[in-house]
Amino acid sequence: MASATVQNLSFVLQGIHQVKFEDRPIPELKSPHDVLINVKYTGICGSDVHYWEHGSIGSFVVKDPMVLGHESAGVISKVGSAVTSLKVGDRVAMEPGIACRRCEPCKGGKYNLCDNMAFAATPPYDGTLAKYYVLPEDFCYKLPEQLSLQEGALMEPLSVAVHIVRQAQVTPGQSVVVFGAGPVGLLCCAVATAFGASKVIVVDIQQPRLDFAKDYAVTGTFMPGRVSATENADRLRQENELGAGADVAIDASGAEPSVHTGIHVLRNGGTYVQGGMGRSEMNFPIMAACSKELNFKGSFRYGSGDYKLAVQLVSAGKVDVKRLITGTVKFEEAEQAFKEVKAGKGIKTLIAGIDA
Template identity: 40%
Template sequence: MRAAVLLGPRRLVVRERPTPRPGPYDVLVRLIAVGLCGSDVHFYEHGRVGDLVVDEPLVLGHEAAGEIVAVGSAVDESRIGERVAVEPQRPCRRCRYCLTGAYNLCRSMEFCSAPPVDGAFAEYLVVPADFAYPVPGTMSDAAAALLEPLSVGIAAVRKARVRPGSAVLVAGAGPIGVLTAAAARAHGASVVVASDPLAARRAVAAVHGATRVIDPLEQRLEEESVDAFVDASGAPAAIDAGLRALRAGGTAVLVGMGSPRVDLDLFLVQSRELRLEGLFRYVDTWPTAIALAESDPADLDALVTGSVGLDGLDEAMRRNGDADVVKFIVDPRR
C-alpha cells in the first residue's frame, strides 16, 4: 500500500509499505477520508509533541473513516463492506485504567500516529473491530472522519461539567474549539463564547454553536462570568484570561497544545477553588458524536476547506495555519 511517511521535521515522503493484516479481533479498513489535525502538523514541523518524539519513520493521521474490506477470525464476516468511523485507540483492556473505564489513560495504549505507532495517512489501517463504528448512509466520508475532533470536544465539555444553562468560554476557534462550542450547545449551555484573534475563525465558530465571539486582542470577558472554560489554543495569555473569567468553583479544561509550561496564578486558583483538568483523548464518545453530527450544531462538512491525496499532504501541512484554512481532508486513494 501507499503511505505518507514522516522521516523528520518537514520531511514527508510517499512510500510503499506492507498492507497490514488484521488480528483475530480486528478489521482492515480501506481509508477514504482522513482529517489533518494540528497535532499532525506539530509532529511535521517539530518532530515531537511533548514527550512523544519521532525517532524513526512514522505514518501520521488519526481522524479516519473508510470501508471494512477484511475481518479477523473472531469478527463476523457480515461487517465486510461497512462504512465506519475509526476511534484510533488500542488500549490493553487489562490494566486498572481500562478496567475502570478510563482506557484513554492506558499506559500501554497504542494510538494511531503517536510514535512509534503508524497512523492513517495510508491506504489501509487495522482497527479493533469494536472501535470501528458504523456510520449512517446520510453521513459523508469527511464528516465520519471528523467525528474524531468532535469527540475531543465532547470529552472536553463532559470534563467541564457543562449542563443545561451553563455559560462556557472556549479559547481558540480552530476545529477543536469550534467543535467544542458545538458540543457545549448540544449539552445545554445557554451561553457559549468563542475567543480567537482571527476574524475568519470567529465567523466559523459563530455558526457552529457559539452564541458570542470575541477578539481576545481587543476584548476580555468580565471576571467570574462563566461556569466553564475550555482552552483549545494553548496560548498562555488565553489560559490566564480564561481562568480569570471563571466563577468560583468553576472548571477549566486544558486541551490546546502550545507552550509546554505556563505561569499560573496559584492564589486565583486557590481562592476561587477552581478545578483544572487536563484532557488526553476520549472515552466512549463516538456514539454521542454520531448522534450530534446528524444535528445542526455540528455541521462537519461545512468545516472542510479542501481535499488532497497523499501526494498533496506536504503542501496541506504547510498551509494548515493559514487564516482561510479550517480542515483539510486527505483521501489516501488519490
C-alpha cells in the same frame, strides 16, 4: 502511482520537513477481532503538522520513519473470524488509539489514560495516512446512511470536543467560554450548545476565525486586547453579560494568556478544563484558582462513549461538522496540504485516500 499498482501506499515522515510516499505491505489481521479498513479520508491535525515541523511533541520523538495521520474514516475490506458487528463494505469512523485493556486505567474505565496506548501517528506507531489500516472492530463506528465518509473523518476531533465538554459537565442553562476558534474549539462550542448551554462565547485573536464562529454554534465572540488577563476577563464578562462570571471555561488553544483569562473569567466555584496543549510549563494564576475554589480538569483525547456520542450528535443534526471542511486534496498532494495547514489556510483540510 496508480492504485492498481500499489499494495499499501503510505505517507511517511522521515524527518523534519522530510516526507515521502512509500508502498508498504498490506497489514495483516493480528487478532480474530480485527478488521482491515480501506482508508477513504483523513483530516490533518495540528499534532501531525507539529511532527512534520519539529519531529517531536514533548517526550514523543520521531526516531524512525512514521506514517502520519489519525483523523480517518474508511470502508471495511476484511474482517477477522470473530468479528460480529461489522462486515465488508461497511463505512466506519476510525478511533485511532488502541488501549491495552489490562492496566489499571483501562480496567477503571479511563482507557484514554492507558499505560500502553498504541496511538496512531504517535511514535513509534504508524498512522492512518495509508491505503489500509487495521483496528479492532470495537474501535470502528459504523456510520449511519445520512453521514458521509468526509463527516466520518471529523468524528475524531469531534470526539476530542465531546470529551472536553463532558469533562466540564456542561448542563442546560450554563454559560461557557471557549478559548481558541480552531476545529476543536469550534466543536467544543457546538457540543456545549447541544448539551444545552444558554451562552457560548468563543475567544480568538484571528478575526476571520471569529467571523466564521459568529454563524456557528456560538452566542458571542471576543477578541482579547493587548492588556492584562484580568482586564480582558472583565471586558469579556461585561460585553457578554456574564454577571459574576462564566460557569465553564474551556481552553482549546494552549496559549498562556488564554489560560490566565479563562481562570479570571470564571465565577466562584466554576469549572475550568484544559484541552489545548501549549508549552510544557507556564505561569499560572494559582491564587485566583484557589480563592475561587475552581474545579480544574485536564482533558486528553477521548474515552468510553465519546466516539459513539459524536456520531449520534451529527446524525441527529445537533452538530454540523460539514461546515468545518474547507478543502479536500488528492492523496498525492498530501505534502502541499500540510504546508497550507501550517500557513493557517482553512479550518479542516481532508486528504482523500487511495481506492481499493
